Each structure stands twice: as C-alpha cells, then as structure tokens.
Amino acid sequence: MRRPRKNTYLCCMKKLLRIICLLVLAASCGNRGGWTAREKAVISQSDSVMYVCTMPVDSAILRASSIDLGADELRSAELQTLIAKMLKTVTDPSQDGVGIAAPQVGINRRIVCVMRYDKPGRPFEAYVNIHIDSLTGPIVHGPEGCLSLPGMRGIVPRSSTAHISYLTPEGTPVSEQVDGYSAIIFQHECDHLDGILYTDRADSVFVE
Numbered sequence: 001m002r003r004p005r006k007n008t009y010l011c012c013m014k015k016l017l018r019i020i021c022l023l024v025l026a027a028s029c030g031n032r033g034g035w036t037a038r039e040k041a042v043i044s045q046s047d048s049v050m051y052v053c054t055m056p057v058d059s060a061i062l063r064a065s066s067i068d069l070g071a072d073e074l075r076s077a078e079l080q081t082l083i084a085k086m087l088k089t090v091t092d093p094s095q096d097g098v099g100i101a102a103p104q105v106g107i108n109r110r111i112v113c114v115m116r117y118d119k120p121g122r123p124f125e126a127y128v129n130i131h132i133d134s135l136t137g138p139i140v141h142g143p144e145g146c147l148s149l150p151g152m153r154g155i156v157p158r159s160s161t162a163h164i165s166y167l168t169p170e171g172t173p174v175s176e177q178v179d180g181y182s183a184i185i186f187q188h189e190c191d192h193l194d195g196i197l198y199t200d201r202a203d204s205v206f207v208e
Contacts, residue, residue, distance in 0.1 A: 034072040042106045043078050048088040050105040052095065054148050055197070058106070062148055066101075066108040066193040068129045073109070074171055083126040083169055086113045090147070091124060097147050099185040101192035104148050112189040118182040130166035132190050133175070137161035137183075144188060144198045145208070154202030158184045 035043070042050075053061050073079055082102070090100035090113055102111040113126045137160035144156045162183040165175040178186055188198055199205050 034070075035076065035078050039107055039109075040078060043082050043085070046085060048085060049092045049094070050085050050089045052089065052100075052147050053104050053106055054150060058148075061103055061106055061108065062192070062197065063195040064103065064108050065195050066103055066110050068110050074128070074167070079111075079128070080169065082107065083111065083113070083128075086111070087124055087126065095147050099189045100147060101189045103192050103195075110193050112186070112193070114182065114185050114189060116182050117185075118178065118180055126169050127164070127166040128169060128171075130164060130186075130190060130193070132187065133163045133165055135159035135162055135187070137179070140184070141203060142184065144184075144202070146188070146198055148192075149197065149199065151208055152199075152205060153208050154198055154205040156188075156198050156202045158187050160184075162186045164190075 055062060069079065082105075086100050086102065086105060089095060089105060090097040098115040098117075100113050102109045110129050110131070111126065112130055113124055115122055115124050139157050140160050141155055141157050143153055145153045160179060160183060162178045163175070164178060164186060165173070167173055191198065191201070
C-alpha cells in the first residue's frame with residue numbers, strides 16, 4: 001500500500017525543484033546571449049584594418065576552438081562591421097591574403113572570408129557558422145602561408161574537394177561543393193576555427 005500523502009508531498013517538491021532548476025538554467029543561458037564585452041571592444045577598436053593575431057604571442061586565441069553565432073549575433077550590426085573589417089584586413093597591402101578567419105582578428109567565432117578562385121572575378125566572400133561536412137577527391141600537396149605565421153611557408157596535404165555548409169551574412173543557409181584552390185583555402189581557414197594551424201598538417205615548413 002502506498003502512502004499517498006508522503007509520496008504526493010515528495011512529488012510536489014521534486015516538481016518544484018525541477019521548475020527552479022529550469023528557471024535558473026534559462027536565466028543563465030539568456031545571460032550568455034550576444035557578443036561579449038571583449039568581442040565588442042575588438043570589433044569597434046579599429047577603424048578598418050584590424051590587428052592580426054600571430055604566433056606565439058596570441059597562441060591562446062589561435063589555439064582555441066571557435067563557436068557558432070547565435071540568433072542575437074546574427075542579427076547584430078557588430079556582425080556586419082566585423083565582416084567588413086575582416087575583408088578590409090585581408091585585402092590590405094600589408095596582408096594581401098586569400099583568406100582570413102575570425103580568430104586571426106581576435107574573435108573565436110565561426111566566420112571566415114575566402115577569395116573564391118572558382119568564381120568569375122575571384123570575389124572575396126564571407127561565410128558565417130561555417131562547417132566542413134566532408135572532404136573528398138585526390139589529396140594534393142601544395143604550398144601554404146598564413147597571416148598569423150609571417151615569414152614562413154609549408155607544403156601541406158589537402159583534399160581537392162570540400163563540401164561545406166554555412167550562412168550568408170544575410171542569414172541564408174547554404175550547402176555547396178567547392179573544388180580546387182578555393183577548397184584548399186576553405187580547409188586552411190576552417191582549421192583556424194578549430195585551433196589548428198597549417199604547420200600542424202604540413203609535410204615540411206621553411207622560412208621564406
């Protein structure tokens with residue numbers, strides 16, 4: 001025979017505790033939304049060309065894993081400002097790169113800008129919350145450099161085809177296959193989002 005009063009009381013207390021826990025969790029999740037104060041400062045502190053993180057000085061940032069942007073960040077003016085400044089930075093004569101990832105400018109978010117050699121005019125484009133879904137095709141061994149490792153170059157094995165998914169800066173979801181040199185750039189930049197440098201994969205590294 002059950003003891004309904006005692007069991008009912010315990011059941012009510014458990015339900016109350018679960019509700020309290022859910023409320024606390026929801027409040028804490030809400031506090032994590034949006035850009036952090038440090039991220040906002042990094043985005044706003046430069047007029048156009050941003051400081052580029054280099055090894056080993058900025059290893060804590062370059063070796064950290066980056067996270068996706070949430071709904072608040074995707075709708076923010078800060079995202080558009082960050083993308084514009086990343087594009088300015090990578091195309092500046094002082095850098096003259098073919099790709100850049102957000103960690104390289106001090107922001108551990110999954111954003112990259114890539115020069116699309118596979119498109120007419122070789123445009124620079126921005127990719128938000130980007131992930132490589134799979135890598136296929138023959139492995140090619142080619143030279144790579146990095147804005148975060150100035151004065152160095154290496155021979156790196158990469159897949160010739162990358163299947164990627166991402167959001168456009170306007171928030172449109174896209175999945176596509178990229179081939180050739182553009183696929184290699186995507187692999188290099190997406191490695192940055194996971195704290196990986198090309199020297200970690202290189203067959204050999206040398207000073208330019």
